[in-house]
Amino acid sequence: MTAQLRIEGVYKDFGGLEILMGVDLQIEPGERHAIIGPNGAGKTTLINLITGKYTPSRGRIWFGGMEITSVPAHGRVRLGIGRSFQIINLFPEMTVFENMRNAILSKEGIRLSVRRALKGLRGVTSETERVLALIGLESFRNVPAAELAYGKQRTLEIGLALGLDPQLLILDEPTAGISSAETREIAGVIRRVTERKTLILIEHDMDVVFALADRISVLHHGRILAQGSPAEIRENPEVKEAYLGHLEAVG
Numbered sequence: 077m078t079a080q081l082r083i084e085g086v087y088k089d090f091g092g093l094e095i096l097m098g099v100d101l102q103i104e105p106g107e108r109h110a111i112i113g114p115n116g117a118g119k120t121t122l123i124n125l126i127t128g129k130y131t132p133s134r135g136r137i138w139f140g141g142m143e144i145t146s147v148p149a150h151g152r153v154r155l156g157i158g159r160s161f162q163i164i165n166l167f168p169e170m171t172v173f174e175n176m177r178n179a180i181l182s183k184e185g186i187r188l189s190v191r192r193a194l195k196g197l198r199g200v201t202s203e204t205e206r207v208l209a210l211i212g213l214e215s216f217r218n219v220p221a222a223e224l225a226y227g228k229q230r231t232l233e234i235g236l237a238l239g240l241d242p243q244l245l246i247l248d249e250p251t252a253g254i255s256s257a258e259t260r261e262i263a264g265v266i267r268r269v270t271e272r273k274t275l276i277l278i279e280h281d282m283d284v285v286f287a288l289a290d291r292i293s294v295l296h297h298g299r300i301l302a303q304g305s306p307a308e309i310r311e312n313p314e315v316k317e318a319y320l321g322h323l324e325a326v327g
């Protein structure tokens with residue numbers, strides 16, 4: 077079976093400071109894969125290399141068997157890679173519906189010529205409605221994003237990443253800063269929207285990681301320190317030392 081995503085020997089430095097130093101990672105179609113690791117480990121940087129925001133200093137990346145190392149970001153969206161951001165990314169004065177439609181429009185790169193406008197918009201409207209139903213925000217469609225509870229804003233962010241129905245969904249700390257009740261709700265949404273998709277989840281909340289992930293990779297000092305099932309990772313002494321033990325000490 078062709079891997080959904082394959083990363084081989086990837087390095088990334090910023091002005092000579094090496095952040096990633098030989099990352100190898102293979103993610104299978106349909107798996108939910110969590111990437112964990114301490115602050116500053118390079119998790120978001122790795123995501124930025126997968127989505128094409130940055131190019132690696134060395135190494136190669138394949139998506140569904142096709143090499144994408146030099147494919148630009150918009151091309152990767154078209155190939156089926158969708159992402160959310162660690163920092164909230166909504167237009168606050170626009171409604172839930174308008175935010176969602178805007179994301180779908182910009183992802184399709186639609187240039188609304190007068191002749192194509194009506195036909196194009198119908199498709200965009202039905203796609204917008206499909207995603208709002210999937211994330212459970214239909215009843216909030218006319219509410220300005222700024223007036224949503226914070227957890228619902230984060231849910232809408234997940235929706236924005238789902239425009240164009242990506243095969244691979246990448247979520248960067250979707251539960252950051254939200255209450256534990258809302259966290260459980262979002263974990264449920266993530267599970268639902270990733271049925272028959274591949275998920276890469278970056279997350280510091282270990283309850284969410286252990287509840288959702290089929291496999292976990294631990295990024296530490298620019299490399300994958302360990303990889304395995306949630307049970308394997310929980311029991312791994314190196315991981316406890318480098319990351320989980322530290323979390324327990326803090327939490």
Ligand SMILES: Nc1ncnc2c1ncn2[C@@H]1O[C@H](COP(=O)(O)OP(=O)(O)OP(=O)(O)O)[C@@H](O)[C@H]1O
Pocket residue numbers: 090095113114115116117118119120121122162
């Ligand atoms: N564009 C950039 N220019 C310079 N340095 C950067 C850039 N992006 C990231 N870095 C640096 O790379 C390191 C890793 O950052 P990154 O955001 O990937 O970490 P992270 O694992 O996502 O951390 P966190 O858990 O806090 O989100 C940090 O030291 C950061 O300052």
Ligand SMILES: [Mg+2]
Pocket residue numbers: 119120121162248
């Ligand atoms: Mg990050």
